[in-house]
Amino acid sequence: MIATKSRSDLKQNREKNLREMEEMSLREVSLDIKNLTKIYPTPKGEYVVLEDLNLRVREGEFISIIGHSGCGKTTLLTMIAGLNEITGGQILLNEFPITGPGPDRGVIFQSPSLFPWMTALENVLLGVRQVFPGGSKKEQQDICKYYLSKVGLEDSFFKKASDLSQGMQQRVGIARAFALKPKILLLDEPFGMLDSLTRGELQDVLLDVWNREKITAVQITHDVDEAIFLADRVIMMTSGPKAQVGDILKIEFDRPRDRKQILEHVDYYKYREYLIDFLEH
Amino acid sequence: MKAKAIQLLNYSGFSWAVPIVKLASGEDIKQQFTILWKRIGMPFCAIVLFLFLWSVAAKNVQTSLGVLPGPVMVYHQANVLWQEHMGERTKAREFYARQDARNTAILQQNPDATIKTVSYPGKATYIDQIITSLKTVFMGFVIASLIALPIGILCGSSKNVMTALNPIIQVLKPVSPLAWLPIVTMVISAVYTTNNGWFEKSFIISALTVSLCSLWPTLLNTAMGVASVNTDYINVARVLQLSPFKKTTKVVLPATLPLIFTGLRISLGVGWMVLIAAEMLAQNPGLGKFVWDEFQNGSSDSLARIMVAVITIGLIGFMLDQLMVALQRLVSFE
Structure with missing residues (x-):
């Protein structure tokens, strides 16, 4: 663990962290968002959600994006996913611009979004078949079963998705995203609809699988504790309209992380205070 | 087994029969009878009342084909129609039996003879x-x-x-x-x-x-x-x-x-x-x-x-x- 930090230390880091992002060498950057702008046309004229937003994410890094609701977090994520059109600027994934949705970006949606008429296995298999069309049926199934087991569903392969609890459904959602072997994981408040106990459980499950795969991950959340526990860096977005990256906080806890240790760490509360302070002003 | 039967009844639209299954399996009699009364007894009463009103009202309506038939006459005609159907079926069976017998007889006499089979010409029941x-x-x-x-x-x-x-x-x-x-x-x-x-x-x-x-x-x-x-x-x-x-x-x-x-x-x-x-x-x-x-x-x-x-x-x-x-x-x- 690192040496304890004072609050002013964290504040001074602001400029440094923002500058560091600009200076990141392109080789280590996985996701590169350049001058991203999003404008929604409304009857009262144009509404600028994001303006000239810049963000770079390292290969294998886990970042959390927090901000007030309505600040454009979800707009940002859906644009990275390719589900939402870009008005201006560019999003590069491994140096290739994003033009539409694709399975190289595994999305974990806020609601589990499983197909209720399929079993857990079939839900994962649908994507795996798309990504590994050359594999034999057994190979494809084995991939699905591996990830379903990793999220703790080894007994529920053949259960209908509609028969699973919300928490279990979201576990399938996690397995589905990882099984695609994506270049990047996009998580849109994935645990927002769960009760706090299940949420904690699923954060552990997510981190456990993520620690093995180290896939670049971008997570949207409004839960400060979740952001700190999961991320290497927390990106704070200014409130909209014309939202941008307001501040960046490095979370310097070692991995793999243990919830209990982190909760007992002095820095945890400083990080927490800093984030809440940002959100309240 | 019981749960399966109940599920089957529910799926097939016979949910009113569920209390009978529950009764047969020895669940609380009084409670199941109340449900049974509501699900079967009440509609049954309504039907009886309807038939009664129908028969009373029908008697008072004179048409050119005689009095408007009540439930009893309709039931009688339903029976008649069924009897006609059964009668036609028997006749058809006999017709085919006779035809087969005739054809086998012809074939026995002369195996090369051309035989004809006719379908039963009776009217549709x-x-x-x-x-x-x-x-x-x-x-x-x-x-x-x-x-x-x-x-x-x-x-x-x-x-x-x-x-x-x-x-x-x-x-x-x-x-x-x-x-x-x-x-x-x-x-x-x-x-x-x-x-x-x-x-x-x-x-x-x-x-x-x-x-x-x-x-x-x-x-x-x-x-x-x-x-x-x-x-x-x-x-x-x-x-x-x-x-x-x-x-x-x-x-x-x-x-x-x-x-x-x-x-x-x-x-x-x-x-x-x-x-x-x-x-x-x-x-x-x-x-x-x-x-x-x-x-x-x-x-x-x-x-x-x-x-x-x-x-x-x-x-x-x-x-x-x-x-x-x-x-x-x-x-x-x-």
Whole structure:
């Protein structure tokens, strides 16, 4: 663990962290968002959600994006996913611009979004078949079963998705995203609809699988504790309209992380205070 | 075992029989009897009351064919119709037995002799008419579904197609079968001249009329269902880059199935209602023709026989509906 930090230390880091992002060498950057702008046309004229937003994410890094609701977090994520059109600027994934949705970006949606008429296995298999069309049926199934087991569903392969609890459904959602072997994981408040106990459980499950795969991950959340526990860096977005990256906080806890240790760490509360302070002003 | 039986009853539309199963398995008698009274006893009382009012009222209505028949006379005629049917069946069996005996006798005398087999020339009984009606409605329903489902999917997936077709659909939807029938009759008479013996012309006319009237609920429900598929499902399909075909078969159709079945259920109900009218006018053998023939016949039994047909039509319509409900429950994923 690192040496304890004072609050002013964290504040001074602001400029440094923002500058560091600009200076990141392109080789280590996985996701590169350049001058991203999003404008929604409304009857009262144009509404600028994001303006000239810049963000770079390292290969294998886990970042959390927090901000007030309505600040454009979800707009940002859906644009990275390719589900939402870009008005201006560019999003590069491994140096290739994003033009539409694709399975190289595994999305974990806020609601589990499983197909209720399929079993857990079939839900994962649908994507795996798309990504590994050359594999034999057994190979494809084995991939699905591996990830379903990793999220703790080894007994529920053949259960209908509609028969699973919300928490279990979201576990399938996690397995589905990882099984695609994506270049990047996009998580849109994935645990927002769960009760706090299940949420904690699923954060552990997510981190456990993520620690093995180290896939670049971008997570949207409004839960400060979740952001700190999961991320290497927390990106704070200014409130909209014309939202941008307001501040960046490095979370310097070692991995793999243990919830209990982190909760007992002095820095945890400083990080927490800093984030809440940002959100309240 | 018990749970399975109850589930089966619920799925097949016999949920009123559930308390009987529970009674048989020794659950709280008093409670189950209360439920049983509510589910069976009350409707039973209503039916008895209805029959009573009917018989009282019918006695006071004099028609040119005699007094309006009450329930007893109708029940009697139902029996008569059944006896006629059984009688015809026996005659048919005897006819074929005689024919077979004659043919074997001929073949024994001269193995090279050409023999002829004739099908029984007796008239169609009431049960035959019911079977013909069921075949016709089924045929019409299948044709309607084959037309309505693809167009419905198309309308649901593209707003432009929906906007383009909507006026046509809305105008054709309320047209009565009686208006379609002359057109269908003329068209089929002009087009269907092959007479290969697969279908009677009148059968096709009735079936097509049924289709024309019953395809709209399926079409509109399918369109609505496809258009309102959960956007999350569509997003998942987009992220996985499913081909349009895969997207339709794996995501859109399963998600829409409950609504499609609601449409099919309404369509079948409409189709059955339309069929009777179509058969009456197209002279397709079936329940409609039976009613028409009895009306023309004008014997003292005719009104009672028509009432038997009315009750039969109602019961079959009810059973068809229950069948669709059972199917709908099977495909519903919620």
